[in-house]
Amino acid sequence: MKKFTISCFTTAILLLFNSCVKNPVTGKRDVILISEEQEVAMGQQADPAIVAQFGLYENPELQRFIEQKGQAMAAISHRSNLNYSFKIVDSPVINAFAVPGGYVYFTRGIMAHFNNEAQFAGVLGHEIGHITARHSAQQQSKTVLAQGGLILGSILAPQVAQQLGNAASQSLGLLFLKFGRDDERESDRLGVEYSSKIGYDAEEMADFFITLQRTQEQNGAAIPSFLSTHPNPEDRYETVNKLAFEWKQKLNLTRAQVDRNSYLQLIDGLVYGEDPKQGFVENNTFYHPELKFRFPIPQQWQHMNSPQQFQMVAPDGKAMMLLTLAPGESLEGAAQQLLKNYGLQPLESKSVTVNGLPALAIVADQQAQQGQQQQQPVRTLIYLIKYGGNIYAMIGVTSPTTFDSYAPTFASTMQNFAPLTEPDKLNRQPTRIKIETVKETANLRQIFQRYQVPQERMEELAILNGLFLDDPVEKGTMIKLLTKYNK
Incomplete structure (x- = not known):
């Protein structure tokens, strides 16, 4: 046993030693268990899941803008060898984020809040900085990826959340890695450096941090990832301004670009806030004008909409519902596939109609996974509803002990799924x-x-x-x- 312990200790030391790699930004050696090839592979896997989760914003001019500016900045970065990708995703949330391997995403919500190109460039440099300094790889080496993401990660049954998220859950977990204050300071510094090197006035980056702080204070909106562990706002503002001044002197940047008018003209017509065509909530009812359906949301339940699914969570966190599309041409075929995908064992199944639409109602328990200990049992109520050429799956999830108390709420929402006919909802702009x-x-x-x-x-x-x-x-x-x- 003693020899075995010594051997394990020696192996661990060798592993750590061999995992110490030179940081491309600082030149120091960091303990990183993930190779550059693995970083790239992680990004390639995450990218389609992120695009599916949020959707791309349909504006070719804006997409060209972020790609051109991103590539120009990537070329002067510390890791210009990576194949970078830059996208604007269709979300009203104010945020920008990066995943390993060179993938950077801005929401249309943050694009709406920039007031010039220099502000955009500063945040772009900040996100590229997370990649070049290998912050995500360092965090990946310290912790396990968050599973499920978004609301799914907080419900009572994490094993079902993981299955409902499917393979995408691990990829989307990359979005929830938390960077420490030192990482954020370093990315601020790199944002100033990179944006200055392509000719922008990095002082505008500091002004944008104030805009974000005011937005959060006004409505309690979620703080973007690059502010979530940020240093004191006043200190950060002063530091960025000081760094910007130093880079102007170093580069002899006497006419640093701000480009206010050109940027404002670029975002003229940008969708602001929720886009009704993706579905919207009004008076505790979810409406989807393009797919032409509606259903009620239980009182005080939290909800989140995405291109893939609409999620609802009970106030006590002990139950959830979601609506998503189910694969298959028939209700029976869709039921078999859904039960198989989620590892569910049906207890009851019957044909019903929902506001004149053919449907299946199923009660099912989650099957224990082979080789895994199921920590919490799960019971679901599932309605599969055929409408408009699609099959919709409405799934309610809770524990068997609380199922009877939540089943009426599940059923009330599912049985009130109905075609949308009101012109003011169908034509909402x-x-x-x-x-x-x-x-x-x-x-x-x-x-x-x-x-x-x-x-x-x-x-x-x-x-x-x-x-x-x-x-x-x-x-x-x-x-x-x-x-x-x-x-």
């Missing part, structure tokens, strides 16, 4: 950013009043413009408004 040019010098509040912006939305739009309501705005300045607030 998204709110879009509209760029206007100020005709007379005034403060921002006065300008908003001229454009009939409601009082309760003025602070939101001031933050969107990176300004305060009492700030003077010169004649000829471009500002952001929202389409439904125009005259």
Whole structure:
């Protein structure tokens, strides 16, 4: 036993020694258990799952913009050898994130909040910095990937969450890696360096951090990943400004680019907030105009929408429901495939109708996985509903001990799935950013009043413009408004 212990200890030391690799940014040796080839493979696996989860924003001009700027910045980075990919995903959440191997994603929500190209470039450099400094690889070496992601990761039955997330769950777990303050400071520094090297004024990056902080304080929105473990905002602002000044001097950057007007023109017409065509919630009802269906959401249940599925979670976290498409041409075939995919054993099954639509209602328990200990038993109520050429799976999940108390809630939602016929819901249009040019010098509040912006939305739009309501705005300045607030 003593020899065995010594042998294991020696092996561990050798493993750590062989895992010490030179950091391309710092030049120091870090303990990283993941090779560059593995990083690239992780990114290649995660990319389709991320795109499927969020969807790409359908705007070729914006997609070309982020790809061109991203490639220009990647070329001067510390890891220019990687094949980088840059995409804008169709999410209203204000965020930007990167996964190992050179994959960078910006949401349309964060694109809406930039007020010039320099702000965009600073955050782009920050995200590339996480890749070049191998922050994700370091975190992967320290911890196991989060399983399930989003709301699925917090429900009572993690094993079902993992199965419902399928193979994508591990890939999406890359989005939930937390970087420490030192990593964030280093990425800030790299964001300043990279954006300065391609000619942008990195001081604008510091201003954008203030915009994000104001947004979070105003509505309690989730803090973007690059702010989640951030140092003190005031310290960060001063540090970024100081670094930006130093890089301007080092590069003799006397005319650093800001490019406000060109950026604002680029995002003119950008969808702002939720896009109704992807489905929207109103008065505790989920409506999907494109697929033309609706169903009620239980009172006080949290919910999250994505292109793949609509998720709902009970206030106590002990039950969840989701709606997703089920593969198969018949209800029976879809049922067999779904039960097999999720490892469920049917207890009851019967044919029913849901508002005139053919359906199957199934009660099923999760089967224990071979070689694994099932820590918590799971019981589900499943309605498979055939409508509009699709088969929809509505799945309610809880434990057998609480199933009877949640079953009526599950059934009420599922039995009230119905075709959507109301014209005002079917024809609901998204709110879009509209760029206007100020005709007379005034403060921002006065300008908003001229454009009939409601009082309760003025602070939101001031933050969107990176300004305060009492700030003077010169004649000829471009500002952001929202389409439904125009005259």
